Amino acid sequence: MPPSQLHAGGGRIVLSQHNGDPVFAQLSSTYPLKLLSPRVHQKPVAVVYALTYGGGLVSGDQVHLSAEIDRGVILVFLTQGSTKVFKTRGEQRLASVQRLFPESSTAQTYTTPTIQKMDFRVSSNSVIVLLPDPVTCFRAASYSQIQTFHLTKEASAVVLDWMTSGRRSLGEEWVFSRYSSCSEIIVEGTTIAKDVILLEADEPGVDPFPRRTLAERMHPYSCYATVLLCGTAVRAAIEHIKNDYEKITVMKSSAPANFLWSFSLIRPDGDGAIVRVAGKDTETVKEWLKAALSCLEEVIGIDVYRRAFV
Structure with a gap:
């Protein structure tokens, strides 16, 4: 499909293979998405960088990427x-509650999400x-992502999905409007893992009872990550993380830990796992991921692995 x-x-x-080399039969993108593939010398590995013009996604942007990975290659x-997900524009609802109840004086708006x-x-x-950098939502941003991976029985996948609390240097922590993420791995038509995250800021005036803000609910952590691993090609990584997890000693503490993580197998044969991570700063989470997935x-x-955690 041309651009x-x-x-x-x-x-x-x-992505296909020719004489042992990975070859892109197609690599196309349109604004605001840009796909780049640098030359690498590790066969049969190909690398693709996803970039956005202007350094981020703005309100209303919709990115839809589809990929086919043929037999015997690694993407x-x-x-x-x-x-970066920039601030959402608010717009007046065309059909709102006010039209049904004219006596209400509260103006309702809807936001244009980034998808x-x-x-x-x-x-x-x-x-x-899939080892992207984390998603960072700016104040009042609304972001939704859906990642679906269809695998054959002999295929493998590593999926990293992580986010930060926002621009902490500017005092923005958990002040976005909405963040949702769904990552699903399907093997031979059967879903073996589906991880869903939904974070929403409370709308003022909706609940008569005081509720904790999103920042209060997420405190004290500013970075959360989930890793899905599936397939025989990543069995060593699963075993490595599993062994580390079994060495953990749980101790009672009056204060929250600076870093938390958990591990669960998702397939009885041991070829699938989910890892969840929470840390008080992004760099700590990044360094742990780099070591855990080594x-x-x-x-x-x-060389390719190092590019993911620069």
Whole structure:
């Protein structure tokens, strides 16, 4: 599909193999999305960076990326810097409660969300490694993402989904309007993992009883991450994290820990796991992820792996 046939914000990746080398049969994108693939020397690995013009996504942007990964290749999908989601514009509802109840004087508005959808289809003996930088929502931003991974029985996937509290240097912590994320791994038509996150700021005046703000509910952590791992190609990484988790000693404490993480198997054969992480700062979470997933160096190569955690 040439760029002229893609909708605004559309992206298309088709990765195949020729004589042992990964080859892009298609790599197309349209504004505000931009896809770049640097040359790498690790066969059969290909790297794609997803960028946005202007350094972020603005209110109303809709990005829809589809990718097909043919047999026997590895796609490493990265970003350059955190995915910034800028402030949402408020607009008057065309059909609102006020039209039904004219006596209400409270003006209601709706926000134009930023939406990102990604759909990956991975063939046998192939791997998708999604290691983006975290999403950072600015004040009043509204962001929604859906990531779906369709795998054959012999395919593998690593999916990192993480977010920060906002621009802490400017005093913005958990002050966005809405954040939702859904990551789903489907193997041979059966969903084996589906992780959903929904965070919403309370609307003033809606609840007559005082409620904790989003910042109070998320305190004291400013960075949350989820990692989904599936397939034989990442079994070593699963075992490595599992062994570390079994060494953890739980001790009672009156104060919250600076860093928390959990591990759960999602497949009885041990070829699937979910890891959840929370930390008081992004750098701590980043360094932990880099160490925890270090076994991926054997899958994608040391140089490529280092690009994910610069």
